Amino acid sequence: GAVVSQHPSRVICKSGTSVKIECRSLDFQATTMFWYRQFPKQSLMLMATSNEGSKATYEQGVEKDKFLINHASLTLSTLTVTSAHPEDSSFYICSARDDRFIEKLFFGSGTQLSVL
Amino acid sequence: LAKTTQPISMDSYEGQEVNITCSHNNIATNDYITWYQQFPSQGPRFIIQGYKTKVTNEVASLFIPADRKSSTLSLPRVSLSDTAVYYCLVGEGRDTGRRALTFGSGTRLQVQP
Numbered sequence: 001g002a003v004v005s006q007h008p009s010r011v012i013c014k015s016g017t018s019v020k021i022e023c024r025s026l027d028f029q030a031t032t033m034f035w036y037r038q039f040p041k042q043s044l045m046l047m048a049t050s051n052e053g054s055k056a057t058y059e060q061g062v063e064k065d066k067f068l069i070n071h072a073s074l075t076l077s078t079l080t081v082t083s084a085h086p087e088d089s090s091f092y093i094c095s096a097r098d099d100r101f102i103e104k105l106f107f108g109s110g111t112q113l114s115v116l
Numbered sequence: 117l118a119k120t121t122q123p124i125s126m127d128s129y130e131g132q133e134v135n136i137t138c139s140h141n142n143i144a145t146n147d148y149i150t151w152y153q154q155f156p157s158q159g160p161r162f163i164i165q166g167y168k169t170k171v172t173n174e175v176a177s178l179f180i181p182a183d184r185k186s187s188t189l190s191l192p193r194v195s196l197s198d199t200a201v202y203y204c205l206v207g208e209g210r211d212t213g214r215r216a217l218t219f220g221s222g223t224r225l226q227v228q229p
Binding site: 006036093106 | 150152157159162217222
C-alpha cells in the first residue's frame with residue numbers, strides 16, 4: 001500500500017531554535033499534503049494544507065510565519081517550526097493524498113516535538 | 117464539512133465482535149466515509165472506506181444504510197492489539213477537490229483479555 005515517510009520521529013530542541021520536519025510520499029505523487037498536530041489524548045487538528053508549487057493554506061489560528069510549509073515537489077513537503085517555544089511541543093503528523101486516488105489519505109508516523 | 121459523532125469510548129473482550137457507529141447527518145452526495153485506526157504516538161492508519169451499502173476487507177466491514185447518515189465499523193473477533201482510537205471521517209468525494217479531512221473526537225476502544 002501507499003507509504004508516507006515522516007522524519008524525524010522524535011526531536012528535542014531548545015527554545016528559540018527552528019525545527020524542520022519532512023514528509024515524503026514514497027510510492028506515489030501527492031499534489032496535496034496536510035499537516036496536523038495532536039496534543040495528548042486529543043484528536044488531530046488540521047494546521048494547514050500544502051499544495052505543490054503554491055502557497056500553503058493555513059487554518060484559522062495557525063501562524064503562517066511560525067509554521068513554515070514548503071511543498072517543492074510532488075513527493076515532499078516540509079514543516080518548519082520557527083523559534084520554537086515549549087507551547088509548540090506536540091505530536092505533528094503529515095498526510096498525503098495519492099493523486100490517482102484522491103478519496104484516500106495516507107498518514108506519516110508522526111513527529112514528537114519537545115521544546116525545552 | 118460533514119460533522120461526525122461517535123461514542124467517546126467502548127470496552128470489549130478478546131474474541132468478540134465490536135461495532136462502532138458514527139453519525140454524519142449532513143453528509144454530502146459526493147462524500148466518502150473513511151475509518152482510521154490510531155495507536156499512541158503513531159499516525160492514523162487507514163482501515164476501510166465506503167460510499168454506500170457494505171464494504172468488507174481483510175480487517176473490517178463497513179455498513180452504510182441507504183440514507184448514509186450513519187455508518188458502522190465492524191471489527192470481527194477483536195484482539196488486544198485492536199486497542200486503539202478509531203476515527204470516522206467524512207468527505208473528499210471524487211468531485212469535491214482536495215479538501216482536508218477533519219477529525220472528530222474518535223472512539224477509544226479498549227480490549228480486555
